[in-house]
Amino acid sequence: MSDTAQDGPMLAADGTTLKQSLARSLRREKMRALLLIAPLLIFIFLSFVVPIVSMLFRSIENSILQDTLPETVVALENWDDQSGELPDEEVYAAFVRDMLVAVDAKTHTRLGTRLNYEETGMSSMFRRSGRQISRLDPVEDAPFKDKLIDIHDGWGDVNTWAVIKTHAVPYTNGYFLNAVDMQRTPEGAQAQPESKQILVKLFGRTLYMSLVITGFCILLGYPIAFLLANLPMRSANLLMILVLLPFWTSLLVRTSAWKVMLQQQGVINDTLVWLGLVDDAARLIIINNQIGTIVAMTHILLPFMILPMYSVMQTIPPTYVRAAKSLGATNWTAFWRVYFPQSIPGIGAGSILVFILAIGYYITPEIVGGTQGVFISNRIAYHISSSLNWGLAAALGTILLGAVLILYWAYDRIVGIDNVKLGG
Amino acid sequence: MTDTAVDEAFVQFDRVQKSYDGEILVVKDLNLSMPKGEFLTMLGPSGSGKTTCLMMLAGFETATHGEILLDGQPINNIPPHKRGIGMVFQNYALFPHMTVAENLAFPLEVRKMGKSERDQKVKRALDMVQMGDFGGRRPAQLSGGQQQRIALARALVFEPELVLMDEPLGALDKQLREHMQFEITRLAHDLGITTVYVTHDQTEALTMSDRVAVFEDGRIQQLAPPDELYEEPANSFVAQFIGENNTLLGEIVEVGTDSCVVKLDSGELIDALPVNVSNVGDRTKVSIRPERVEFNKDRLNPNAHTIKAEVKEFIYMGDIFRFRLSVAGNDDFIVKTRNAPDAVKLTPGETIEIGWLPQDCRALDA
Numbered sequence: 001m002s003d004t005a006q007d008g009p010m011l012a013a014d015g016t017t018l019k020q021s022l023a024r025s026l027r028r029e030k031m032r033a034l035l036l037i038a039p040l041l042i043f044i045f046l047s048f049v050v051p052i053v054s055m056l057f058r059s060i061e062n063s064i065l066q067d068t069l070p071e072t073v074v075a076l077e078n079w080d081d082q083s084g085e086l087p088d089e090e091v092y093a094a095f096v097r098d099m100l101v102a103v104d105a106k107t108h109t110r111l112g113t114r115l116n117y118e119e120t121g122m123s124s125m126f127r128r129s130g131r132q133i134s135r136l137d138p139v140e141d142a143p144f145k146d147k148l149i150d151i152h153d154g155w156g157d158v159n160t161w162a163v164i165k166t167h168a169v170p171y172t173n174g175y176f177l178n179a180v181d182m183q184r185t186p187e188g189a190q191a192q193p194e195s196k197q198i199l200v201k202l203f204g205r206t207l208y209m210s211l212v213i214t215g216f217c218i219l220l221g222y223p224i225a226f227l228l229a230n231l232p233m234r235s236a237n238l239l240m241i242l243v244l245l246p247f248w249t250s251l252l253v254r255t256s257a258w259k260v261m262l263q264q265q266g267v268i269n270d271t272l273v274w275l276g277l278v279d280d281a282a283r284l285i286i287i288n289n290q291i292g293t294i295v296a297m298t299h300i301l302l303p304f305m306i307l308p309m310y311s312v313m314q315t316i317p318p319t320y321v322r323a324a325k326s327l328g329a330t331n332w333t334a335f336w337r338v339y340f341p342q343s344i345p346g347i348g349a350g351s352i353l354v355f356i357l358a359i360g361y362y363i364t365p366e367i368v369g370g371t372q373g374v375f376i377s378n379r380i381a382y383h384i385s386s387s388l389n390w391g392l393a394a395a396l397g398t399i400l401l402g403a404v405l406i407l408y409w410a411y412d413r414i415v416g417i418d419n420v421k422l423g424g
Numbered sequence: 425m426t427d428t429a430v431d432e433a434f435v436q437f438d439r440v441q442k443s444y445d446g447e448i449l450v451v452k453d454l455n456l457s458m459p460k461g462e463f464l465t466m467l468g469p470s471g472s473g474k475t476t477c478l479m480m481l482a483g484f485e486t487a488t489h490g491e492i493l494l495d496g497q498p499i500n501n502i503p504p505h506k507r508g509i510g511m512v513f514q515n516y517a518l519f520p521h522m523t524v525a526e527n528l529a530f531p532l533e534v535r536k537m538g539k540s541e542r543d544q545k546v547k548r549a550l551d552m553v554q555m556g557d558f559g560g561r562r563p564a565q566l567s568g569g570q571q572q573r574i575a576l577a578r579a580l581v582f583e584p585e586l587v588l589m590d591e592p593l594g595a596l597d598k599q600l601r602e603h604m605q606f607e608i609t610r611l612a613h614d615l616g617i618t619t620v621y622v623t624h625d626q627t628e629a630l631t632m633s634d635r636v637a638v639f640e641d642g643r644i645q646q647l648a649p650p651d652e653l654y655e656e657p658a659n660s661f662v663a664q665f666i667g668e669n670n671t672l673l674g675e676i677v678e679v680g681t682d683s684c685v686v687k688l689d690s691g692e693l694i695d696a697l698p699v700n701v702s703n704v705g706d707r708t709k710v711s712i713r714p715e716r717v718e719f720n721k722d723r724l725n726p727n728a729h730t731i732k733a734e735v736k737e738f739i740y741m742g743d744i745f746r747f748r749l750s751v752a753g754n755d756d757f758i759v760k761t762r763n764a765p766d767a768v769k770l771t772p773g774e775t776i777e778i779g780w781l782p783q784d785c786r787a788l789d790a
Contacts, residue, residue: 322484323517325504327531328582334505337530341521 059394062172068111069098073168081162081186092144096136103134117389119163125154162186175395206376210358216298217305217354225309243306255367258296262287288370296368301357305350312346348415356404433457434618440490442476450476452642463612465621467629468639478588478622483507510579510587514594516571518563524574525559531582549581569600589621605632626666638662659700660788663711670757672710676701684787686710690752694729695782700789707790714758716784719776720768728779735770
């Protein structure tokens, strides 16, 4: 990089390369820009990225067995769970030693709860056994095998030990298997019993209903957005207020209003009966099922479809349609061949928005969905707040996130994300 | 080219009025008739009603009163797509989601024309505007001038008898605009299309048209061929609007059939041609074109009316010299001379004598 080199890098006046010199002069600006957005970045990181990552991590994290029963886990390694025989005394002794520590620290109930996800009854077994094991002495009371079986029949069941051994891994795919109606068994991944299979169906229903809702939003939203973009200013403003009005009303109020409208003694049924269109004895069931969820969610998500559509349509100059007509196109042809293709980016943006919102919707299906109209998110909420199986909830959430990302990717491949415009 | 006497009018506006709000007339009593093959320009400042007239002809606006006839048929109730009128828009309005060829094929497609015939016509239209190789491009990949050509080709591809153009060259730079002006007139005449062209650029109107309709305040102020419009403006608006013009204010003191005497506000008496003044005592604006004023003593016509002038400013413009003079109280009196070897160069401050022929000096309404 000598000064005489003709074809070397460009040099600044002080002899350093132009690139370095430019980078130095820009560095200060970049630092200042970074400092300006730093509070927001930190906030997003702490309140958004960290919780999500930790939640996702819970879907595979499974150190509780090894932490609570360290000796038992080691001892169980020598036992063949396929043999059909109970583990030997060594395992029982190790288990008692582990349990004494665990009962002291009161962690055995948590372990029970964890294992209860896999095998019903484990929770009460650990809770009840814990009390009695704590009275045993790890040295004098040996051997323990028969004593434990006395305390609870479960300790004499090969399956109990098989479950403990199967799940004694620090990172498990068990939650994900559960999330798709399978389970981790000593024989590998297997389908859940028929009676417990619900989640795959729920995933399917969530996707299907979100698509239906998105479709209805397109059908209902397109004409409104078209009117908004093409009416004279004054009428368009009024219409815009009507579109935005729902935003100013609480989501709960709107959803509850649908309950009033749709229930069997509700406004719609009463009106239909009064008009004689529906027999009083055969009132329509349009709530607490899929219809209820679809109707209410279409209404609630409609503005998210209309607004992107509107902002795209607003940018389509009226001269295009005029030009088409002057070239001989009828009103319909001018719309379909010229206007509609140019409004597709708006439909794309609205659809993505509505679909992604719908797929994770919770409150509305919870209130108007009954059992037939609930989404996977309601199941996630159940596992978060009622069953406290956070691992499964995290796995379900991860799958949902993955599904959305895959759909987004597919959408990008098919429609092209450049074709999505939120405005301008 | 144009023979205004030939058969009856191809396009006719008959007492057309237009109001948008029911209070103000944007177009007041418009009467206009165009023979086939004519290139007519509607010229006027913005808001003068020229674009409204074009839109009524195209069918995008309906006349509030009066009748518009196309080839003898009233078209007031015919929707735009059935009128078969080609149109070029100000921003070209090329469909951005279609290629150039698809844009051109569109009017043929909606007319249910077969594919091979369509391709052939599209190709011919593209060749006509020298854009033969651009069929596969999107409008966004073309320059302004190229888009303009495509828009023109698209308006002509379905062979309409009437083509409307709404300030089609407004977005182009000067050189390209001049080139396109020439192209458009050439095409229009070669194809024998009747053309209505709207512009606010008077040079464009003068160079392109067979006849120019000067719009102002919702009325046609003058409808005449370019030379007549420039040399014999019918009123002071047209005189001011078309070309450069020197105005002197005064009062009629004597009026005859082909001459009148005007007493200028500065007290001088001059001879002028009465155009739309009739009574003694009327206020008048006397209009003289800068190039008709002579200030070279050697070339002054013996019949010329002379007057004293003070030189205020010299403006060098390359091919011509411009001088700003003070004449009879008007400080913006412009005269011009060609930059020739023997050109007289005036110096500011100098007092000279200038002169013009009485017939070049037109007494118009005030």
